[in-house]
Amino acid sequence: MAKSIQSLQRAAAVLRLLAGGERRLGLSDIASSLGLAKGTAHGILRTLQAEGFVEQDPVSGRYQLGAELLRLGNSYLDVHELRSRALVWTDDLARSSGESVHLGVLHLEGVLIVHHVFRPDDSRQVLEVGAMQPLHSTALGKVLAAYDPVARGEAVRGAREQLTARTVTDLEQFEAIVELTRSRGWATDVEETWEGVAAVAAPIHDRRRMPVGAIALTGAVERLCESGEVRPELITAVRECARSVSRDVGAGRF
Amino acid sequence: MAKSIQSLQRAAAVLRLLAGGERRLGLSDIASSLGLAKGTAHGILRTLQAEGFVEQDPVSGRYQLGAELLRLGNSYLDVHELRSRALVWTDDLARSSGESVHLGVLHLEGVLIVHHVFRPDDSRQVLEVGAMQPLHSTALGKVLAAYDPVARGEAVRGAREQLTARTVTDLEQFEAIVELTRSRGWATDVEETWEGVAAVAAPIHDRRRMPVGAIALTGAVERLCESGEVRPELITAVRECARSVSRDVGAGRF
DNA sequence: GTGCAGCGGTCGGCATTGTCGAACACTGAT
DNA sequence: ATCAGTGTTCGACAATGCCGACCGCTGCAC
Numbered sequence: 001m002a003k004s005i006q007s008l009q010r011a012a013a014v015l016r017l018l019a020g021g022e023r024r025l026g027l028s029d030i031a032s033s034l035g036l037a038k039g040t041a042h043g044i045l046r047t048l049q050a051e052g053f054v055e056q057d058p059v060s061g062r063y064q065l066g067a068e069l070l071r072l073g074n075s076y077l078d079v080h081e082l083r084s085r086a087l088v089w090t091d092d093l094a095r096s097s098g099e100s101v102h103l104g105v106l107h108l109e110g111v112l113i114v115h116h117v118f119r120p121d122d123s124r125q126v127l128e129v130g131a132m133q134p135l136h137s138t139a140l141g142k143v144l145a146a147y148d149p150v151a152r153g154e155a156v157r158g159a160r161e162q163l164t165a166r167t168v169t170d171l172e173q174f175e176a177i178v179e180l181t182r183s184r185g186w187a188t189d190v191e192e193t194w195e196g197v198a199a200v201a202a203p204i205h206d207r208r209r210m211p212v213g214a215i216a217l218t219g220a221v222e223r224l225c226e227s228g229e230v231r232p233e234l235i236t237a238v239r240e241c242a243r244s245v246s247r248d249v250g251a252g253r254f
Numbered sequence: 255m256a257k258s259i260q261s262l263q264r265a266a267a268v269l270r271l272l273a274g275g276e277r278r279l280g281l282s283d284i285a286s287s288l289g290l291a292k293g294t295a296h297g298i299l300r301t302l303q304a305e306g307f308v309e310q311d312p313v314s315g316r317y318q319l320g321a322e323l324l325r326l327g328n329s330y331l332d333v334h335e336l337r338s339r340a341l342v343w344t345d346d347l348a349r350s351s352g353e354s355v356h357l358g359v360l361h362l363e364g365v366l367i368v369h370h371v372f373r374p375d376d377s378r379q380v381l382e383v384g385a386m387q388p389l390h391s392t393a394l395g396k397v398l399a400a401y402d403p404v405a406r407g408e409a410v411r412g413a414r415e416q417l418t419a420r421t422v423t424d425l426e427q428f429e430a431i432v433e434l435t436r437s438r439g440w441a442t443d444v445e446e447t448w449e450g451v452a453a454v455a456a457p458i459h460d461r462r463r464m465p466v467g468a469i470a471l472t473g474a475v476e477r478l479c480e481s482g483e484v485r486p487e488l489i490t491a492v493r494e495c496a497r498s499v500s501r502d503v504g505a506g507r508f
Numbered sequence: 509g510t511g512c513a514g515c516g517g518t519c520g521g522c523a524t525t526g527t528c529g530a531a532c533a534c535t536g537a538t
Numbered sequence: 539a540t541c542a543g544t545g546t547t548c549g550a551c552a553a554t555g556c557c558g559a560c561c562g563c564t565g566c567a568c
Contacts, residue, residue, distance in 0.1 A: 005265075005301040005554090006554070009304075009305065015326055019330075028545080037528050039530090042545075051263065052362070053266065061545055065330040068362075069323060070327040070331065070384045071361065076323050076324050077384075079278070079319060107321040107325065120376045122374045132325065282515070290557090292516080293557060294556055
């Protein structure tokens, strides 16, 4: 691959920096964090601001991400083929199981949630579309690591953070889980990422049997599990749903 | 304002073009649409792809928006101060009224939805966060046009598309509505944007009384309205909610 | 099978373009 | 009043990204 455009690389780094920092960032912080001259960083920010990718607080002068990113992110979802094909199936799964359903794809060093069906009751729930989940501890992540060599590489290479008491961080144990997942075709997460939360996931393949994403059923551990294991009928339902989406994706690819 | 960085402007134009076109676009289409040489467009796309802002279908070679945009758009929501302060109030409003609630801000020539609370029942609903609404026909848009001079300018200048039989497109009538909205402090949309859908909206101000957004209650016209008018208790509830958020925003700004 | 027309991708010369660092106006705290 | 910060502007320099011709490939048509 030939060389990238320098100013674009830097602009992308600025956006990622702003996305990482919780609070608004000042120009000097940004410039020094990226090793740029203040004037250079200012030029990039000025342009990003004019395009709506970045906003500036008029009183403090600090910068934060802009609204245009939200609009473009939404457009991304509109075009997302896997997501559109999964809509009805995931909806059915949430309805029949009474739990929330997530659709995730591999992105960078984690799982990006591209669709989220709320649990069908009146409880308060926050939408997680656009959020990232770790590869090593979540059901979605394990499934992707089991079928996608790139995901597996990231999970093995990356830091497997200890999120709860039950998180598996040891490399050998993790690889055994990946192996088990590939052989049986599904993965679970029983309080390995969040206390009290369990999940089951199954992979989605395209017609060349390449993994393109995963579907997960997530809910309170006391509802999903029986004596420490996820209830078999839920596992079946998730796998069934993932197979349906796979068929749908494969069929439409001509 | 000094000059913008050319390559960034062009990259932003590429992203917007990809966001606009429903389908994936080819390199030549992009280059000719923006009046660029193919080599130039390719350099920009190559960099955007490396950064994750654009993805390329390996078989057709066509380009579409990338996952990084979704992630960044989500980060934008995390930092959004107005949204975070409005969360609890809008939730209460949806709960007490039994209808869905939207929080919108002015962006470009329309209203950008930054928060959406689903109607609290089991019906299928699509999340509209990140979507745009027109200024001239929606309740949110009218409120923003009434209080924000920039929004008003956009609404007056822009094309006021006829969306339903009841949409007001005439400039004079529209300005009368804006005037009425400002004097009474709220706006409605009874089947002016979508058939069968009605809405009420009220403005959110910061402590300098500058408009920063608007809150709307949206639902089926037969539930929200009585003899062609939105029910008074709903109008009161929306205004109350908007005032609460305004107080919250104003109080936290020190 | 063979031609052609379209695609995406590459390369190198030219000059436009973005970079850099110093100087600027301004704010707020010392 | 001073000072240490901030975000911003500016101009000179050369590195940078732009352009247009060229390449290899695919797929359609004949």
